[in-house]
Amino acid sequence: MNPQEVFCPNDECHARGQTGRSNIGVHSRKERRYICHECKKTFTERQGTIFYRLQTDEQTVMLVVTLLANGCPPKAIEKGFGFHERTIKGWWQRSGKHCQAVHEHVIGGSQLDLQQVQADEIKGKGQGFSCWIAMAMMVPTRLWLGGAISPKRNLELIQALANQIRQIALCREMLLAVDGLSSYVKAFRRAFRTPFKGEKGGRRRLISWPNIAIVQVVKQRQKGGLRIDRRIVQGCRQMILHLLKITQDGGVINTAYIERLNATFRQRLAWLARRTRNLAQQAETLLDGMFTVGTFYNFCDNHHSLRLKLSVGKYGYRWVQRTPAMAAGLTDHRWSVEELFFFKVPPPRWKPPKRRGRPSKALLQIIIQWC
Numbered sequence: 001m002n003p004q005e006v007f008c009p010n011d012e013c014h015a016r017g018q019t020g021r022s023n024i025g026v027h028s029r030k031e032r033r034y035i036c037h038e039c040k041k042t043f044t045e046r047q048g049t050i051f052y053r054l055q056t057d058e059q060t061v062m063l064v065v066t067l068l069a070n071g072c073p074p075k076a077i078e079k080g081f082g083f084h085e086r087t088i089k090g091w092w093q094r095s096g097k098h099c100q101a102v103h104e105h106v107i108g109g110s111q112l113d114l115q116q117v118q119a120d121e122i123k124g125k126g127q128g129f130s131c132w133i134a135m136a137m138m139v140p141t142r143l144w145l146g147g148a149i150s151p152k153r154n155l156e157l158i159q160a161l162a163n164q165i166r167q168i169a170l171c172r173e174m175l176l177a178v179d180g181l182s183s184y185v186k187a188f189r190r191a192f193r194t195p196f197k198g199e200k201g202g203r204r205r206l207i208s209w210p211n212i213a214i215v216q217v218v219k220q221r222q223k224g225g226l227r228i229d230r231r232i233v234q235g236c237r238q239m240i241l242h243l244l245k246i247t248q249d250g251g252v253i254n255t256a257y258i259e260r261l262n263a264t265f266r267q268r269l270a271w272l273a274r275r276t277r278n279l280a281q282q283a284e285t286l287l288d289g290m291f292t293v294g295t296f297y298n299f300c301d302n303h304h305s306l307r308l309k310l311s312v313g314k315y316g317y318r319w320v321q322r323t324p325a326m327a328a329g330l331t332d333h334r335w336s337v338e339e340l341f342f343f344k345v346p347p348p349r350w351k352p353p354k355r356r357g358r359p360s361k362a363l364l365q366i367i368i369q370w371c
Helices: 058-069 074-081 085-106 155-168 183-191 237-248 256-268 283-300 337-341 361-370
Strands: 024-028 033-036 042-044 116-126 129-138 143-150 174-178 193-196 205-208 212-222 225-234 303-311 317-322
Touching: 058 074, 058 085, 058 283, 058 337, 074 085, 085 283, 085 337, 116 155, 116 237, 116 256, 116 283, 129 155, 129 256, 129 283, 143 155, 143 283, 155 183, 174 183, 174 237, 183 193, 183 212, 183 225, 212 237, 256 283, 283 337
Parallel strands: 116 174, 174 212
Antiparallel strands: 024 033, 033 042, 116 129, 129 143, 193 205, 212 225, 303 317
């Protein structure tokens, strides 16, 4: 037990989320509990992980969730391990909530030069309902950027996805490749704007980002085969060709990378298959499954197209495997399942309350020490 690597999870503590500040001590080694000397609250080592208040062995839970995230049917796990269906579903929901928090903290809180982004939608099937899942990926690193779920494939769904991409993207040259759905163009133009306050004051104007290219790949089935229409909706052709060259070694405008990622999600989540008898009971199940599979894909799975050729002198060379998160510079190693599930997302830092008048000396001391 190392108190220097642990932070206080109490939302009411002014030292929450900070490590290495000597405010955490060991309360009980037998029960593996810590204590925060600032708020005097104790907490267990498992708090903030999917194993909090679980009686089952950690290795068993990780094994079951790993099988689920790689497409194993829940009925097979129920028969093989002897757990009840509700127990397996509870672990699946825990992993989904935890993976969503990890994704929003690590990827959602980063700033990346995306260069080329491809987006698409998948239809998920449930008992008495259906949901649309819109997802996006960064082409150079194959990084899954996130997704949104809605009962209808409308502007609200696409706008939620566009806002997630906007939160991650740096204001650089970027190519956005989508299908023929008209909502993409409107949602992307809304999202990639920055408020600007003029010299005269007044209401801030929204300035569109420069060097943002939007292209569409429209596919239509005909008697003679498949017709593909590639449209440039926004941006110059020279910049688009340059971005295609540096992100996919040339080629034509396409959405092949996100479609390949959709195939991975369909393989691992039976509710997303085109023809299936497996139905999700709730829309939250689709959301938990999307974040679990997406986080496993980003941090725990090596991608064959991302491997690097490393020279080893007279012995020739060897291939160095990489995950999408490693290629994007978000981590320096492949995460294990244990590392993913034991990763604790720190709460936001404490902010002093807004009060009228001069703050007290005690409050000033807390602000100087912890803010």
